[in-house]
Amino acid sequence: MTPTITAFERSPDGGKGLARDTRVRWALEEVGQPYEVRLVSFQAMKEPAHLALHPFGQIPTYEESDLALFETGSIVLHLAERHAGLLPGDAKARARAISWMFAALNTVEPPILELMTVRILEGDRPWTRERLPLVLDRIRERLKQLSARLGDSDWLDGAFSAGDLMMVSVLLRLRASGLLNEFPSLSAYVARGEARPAYQRAFAAQLAVNTR
Amino acid sequence: MTPTITAFERSPDGGKGLARDTRVRWALEEVGQPYEVRLVSFQAMKEPAHLALHPFGQIPTYEESDLALFETGSIVLHLAERHAGLLPGDAKARARAISWMFAALNTVEPPILELMTVRILEGDRPWTRERLPLVLDRIRERLKQLSARLGDSDWLDGAFSAGDLMMVSVLLRLRASGLLNEFPSLSAYVARGEARPAYQRAFAAQLAVNTR
Numbered sequence: 001m002t003p004t005i006t007a008f009e010r011s012p013d014g015g016k017g018l019a020r021d022t023r024v025r026w027a028l029e030e031v032g033q034p035y036e037v038r039l040v041s042f043q044a045m046k047e048p049a050h051l052a053l054h055p056f057g058q059i060p061t062y063e064e065s066d067l068a069l070f071e072t073g074s075i076v077l078h079l080a081e082r083h084a085g086l087l088p089g090d091a092k093a094r095a096r097a098i099s100w101m102f103a104a105l106n107t108v109e110p111p112i113l114e115l116m117t118v119r120i121l122e123g124d125r126p127w128t129r130e131r132l133p134l135v136l137d138r139i140r141e142r143l144k145q146l147s148a149r150l151g152d153s154d155w156l157d158g159a160f161s162a163g164d165l166m167m168v169s170v171l172l173r174l175r176a177s178g179l180l181n182e183f184p185s186l187s188a189y190v191a192r193g194e195a196r197p198a199y200q201r202a203f204a205a206q207l208a209v210n211t212r
Numbered sequence: 213m214t215p216t217i218t219a220f221e222r223s224p225d226g227g228k229g230l231a232r233d234t235r236v237r238w239a240l241e242e243v244g245q246p247y248e249v250r251l252v253s254f255q256a257m258k259e260p261a262h263l264a265l266h267p268f269g270q271i272p273t274y275e276e277s278d279l280a281l282f283e284t285g286s287i288v289l290h291l292a293e294r295h296a297g298l299l300p301g302d303a304k305a306r307a308r309a310i311s312w313m314f315a316a317l318n319t320v321e322p323p324i325l326e327l328m329t330v331r332i333l334e335g336d337r338p339w340t341r342e343r344l345p346l347v348l349d350r351i352r353e354r355l356k357q358l359s360a361r362l363g364d365s366d367w368l369d370g371a372f373s374a375g376d377l378m379m380v381s382v383l384l385r386l387r388a389s390g391l392l393n394e395f396p397s398l399s400a401y402v403a404r405g406e407a408r409p410a411y412q413r414a415f416a417a418q419l420a421v422n423t424r
Contacts, residue, residue, distance in 0.1 A: 055358065056354065069307055070315070071311045073314035073317075092278070099282050099283045102283035103283050103286075105318040107270070113322050114326060131339065134333070148263070148267070149267035
């Protein structure tokens with residue numbers, strides 16, 4: 001049965017691929033799983049039918065027969081566990097790839113989300129200009145550590161995995177800030193992710209929705 | 213072989229159980245897996261030997277024979293997959309419990325981490341007093357949604373799972389703020405987590421380190 005995911009009827013980023021459905025689309029494309037998309041409006045996201053699928057009223061969700069999942073990390077992991085292509089076969093390498101998924105979502109993304117707070121939620125506040133450099137410095141600290149670990153490898157731990165998919169997706173949020181340019185190896189890492197045919201297809205699919 | 217985790221030689225919270233090793237200790241206690249602890253100083257955490265285990269220079273890490281993992285979420289998931297007690301047997305219920313783990317770490321914890329930013333990293337900044345209510349309101353929004361989903365259930369999805377372990381651990385960070393008291397069902401949920409014998413043992417073990 002073809003799974004169905006949800007995505008923004010109109011993404012706040014206008015199709016830059018930063019909405020989280022792109023991460024799930026990318027995973028689906030990597031494993032070669034066709035999928036359907038149900039678009040939801042901002043209003044519908046806060047209504048009972050959608051809240052039954054996603055308690056926090058967000059996208060994406062994932063429905064496959066009578067299984068309903070929310071949270072991008074969980075959906076990507078679910079796909080990675082059931083199809084070849086996103087996790088190594090070796091149990092230890094697999095556990096390490098999953099470490100990178102969590103690192104992307106719980107160590108690298110939170111300081112980056114603060115940048116969204118500064119720019120969007122608190123963009124009109126008097127402290128924003130003075131606060132921005134502090135937020136950027138906290139992100140730089142993480143990028144420095146990530147860059148040190150990546151070294152001159154193509155991916156974080158051996159072959160491309162769901163850990164890289166998630167890390168590249170999180171780093172893509174930084175493109176507009178220019179911060180990635182300060183770390184050439186991370187910039188190249190992100191570009192390698194974007195160059196993957198599966199990412200290209202995922203990006204094009206979300207762009208098509210947002211440029212109808 | 214007995215696994216070894218790392219923890220702060222001296223936790224910044226002085227033993228309140230908020231350092232992330234408590235989450236891993238709790239999981240180990242739930243599944244009945246004995247473990248050893250290696251304490252690391254703030255200085256040692258930034259040195260090459262520890263960075264080889266944890267690229268972001270944090271605790272906890274997990275070593276078991278020749279497998280080394282970092283990131284609390286990944287360690288807890290690893291334990292939950294290899295022992296009974298933290299994930300349901302049914303594949304669908306299992307995937308849903310994992311959704312709650314990711315929800316705790318990537319949807320509920322990030323706004324709570326901003327509270328730490330306000331209180332600690334930016335505690336002395338001129339905007340802190342005016343900014344605090346905005347940060348608290350964003351956390352309230354998540355708590356409202358979580359509380360609506362929990363309803364009058366004991367746990368988030370059927371029996372206690374790694375999803376609850378992680379969500380309770382994340383919510384515990386809010387105790388000092390008083391925010392939990394605004395949501396009696398969440399307050400009771402957290403208390404149910406804390407009342408579990410496995411949590412009690414984990415808490416006592418980290419407290420013993422911090423009150424030597």
